[in-house]
Amino acid sequence: MTGDRDLLQRMFAAAIAAVDPLKILKQHLPAPPKGRTIVIGAGKAAAAMAKAVEQNWTGPIEGLVITRYDHGLPCDRIEVIEAAHPVPDAAGQAAARRILEKVQGLTPDDLVLCLISGGGSALMAIPADGLTLADKQAVNKALLKSGANIAEMNSVRKHLSAIKGGRLAAAAYPARVVSLLISDVPGDDPSVIASGPTVPDPSTREDALAVIRKYGITPPDAVMAHLNSPDCETPKADDPRLAKCETHIIGAPQVSLDAAAAVAKAAGLTPLILGDLEGEARDVALVHAGIARQIAKHRQPVAAPAVIISGGETTVTVRGSGRGGRNAEFLLALAVSLDGHPGITAVAGDTDGIDGTEDNAGAILTPDSLARAAAKGVIGKEALANNDGYGFFSSTSDLIVTGPTRTNVNDFRAIIIR
Structure with missing residues (x-):
């Protein structure tokens, strides 16, 4: 044998070499914009994706991506921050807040190039208003042990977040947002990959509550109060702030x-x-x-x-x-x-x-x-x-x-x- x-x-x-970002990303890059190019992203492939952008981009770029500890690569113009996965930590939270800051105040002439891969949901974690990182960590740990599938887990994560479920793209409006994704989910649904920070969210808070009930999870009181509030709902397909977003899957199972x-x-x-x-x-x-x-x-x-x-x-x-x-x-x-x-x-x-x-x-x-x-x-x-x-x-x-x-x-x- x-x-x-x-x-x-x-x-x-x-199987691994076929989806190496350093080999596959170049052909999917958009044309440089009239204005600024901001590169952001999160996931286990984020550092390699950022490196590939730097190697193949013509013109000025700046930005920040978050990857898992020990998954980084040296980049010259795009900052790479390492954080915890699968349970988020303070490093990921701080880096995610910086990503939100980077996409504020942009114009229609600017481009946000978003590099997303599996693991991004835990790595790019900003609790919604009224929640703490400890609240998100507790729910994450319970979901990981429950047997819930990735779509179920991410329907909960999106509704506890200030950046997932389309909220990152909404924050970048009115800039053009182009997302390059390496899929780690069955069916390659962009709204599930890293909890879909730049795409409309088809799931609802009722879906998130159903997952909590299905797996007998007892989250912190603040989490249940948040999920029971209409204010936790994510941007949907008719949200005008997401109208200029493009999504391309560049690598898939x-x-x-x-x-x-x-x-x-x-x-x-x-x-x-x-x-x-x-x-x-x-x-x-x-x-x-x-x-x-x-x-x-x-x-x-x-x-x-x-x-x-x-x-x-x-x-x-x-x-x-x-x-x-x-x-x-x-x-x-x-x-x-x-x-x-x-x-x-x-x-x-x-x-x-x-x-x-x-x-x-x-x-x-x-x-x-x-x-x-x-x-x-x-x-x-x-x-x-x-x-x-x-x-x-x-x-x-x-x-x-x-x-x-x-x-x-x-x-x-x-x-x-x-």
Whole structure:
């Protein structure tokens, strides 16, 4: 299986390279304006996107972007601030306030170039009037543990914010706003990516309240009072302040899946691309395991040798006290379901290089992973019950550590069936 381990890692690398901002952003830049150009943005890819703008822009520029700690890159004209993710901190709040200040007082001749990628929702955090950063942190932590999907989480975040859900674009009016987005969400909905700071928000405060109720979250009293007030509503599609906004998705999960499929095809495998998927990580793993067994036994829906490829963003309802992001959870659930099935090897990782809050991007699964872990005293089913995918794959030395990739189209999964 050494060859398949290498192939899976090459596929993962190809998926990441396909959405590298330094390679893909140039062709999407607008023409320079008559007036000033202000570059702003937030996300795990923000520093690389800013670097790409500097390398390819003709004329003066200024600005500020926010990225996750350790995801920065040196820029000459655009300031890069690092802050916390996935729970916002004071550094992100202060930088976000500076971004709002930078877009004040502009004219119709000015251009605001907004660079948005996954992670921007937590990184660019300004609490709405009457709320504190501690209020937002409490809600964020509860949402992350609840099992809510990204659209649900962001519907709440937008209604607790002074900058998300179209409010940043409204603040920049009457300047022209051009947003370049790297999508990390299934369906590539711009209003969900980083909580859509420069696009109209189709969600309502009632939607946000429904998420709170659905997952049994008990937020601070100030949060509930805010969500119950009509004043928390976000700008909608008919808001004239958003009429001059343009939005372009320059990188998306499908691009990464196609790049990985090309690597697999060149190696003689038949790719089966399932697309962007959502759902509880262990449930998604069960579906993938069933498809893999069907290919192995019945040559359906494709014949082996084949590779199942999928992306998207799963969720994890945390019940245990172990370590591990959603990709480690997926892969451990896959291991338990396959139970050492011969001829099946898999990878799961986050394209930003960080699986959840750990130091690994993901991990590799081989047919003997359960046995090798058991030899170290780590039982797969017990580790899964404790949400300890990181601990399991650490015991088998199968963690993948890439460091920050400075891009983000979310999860990547590939399962080779021989």
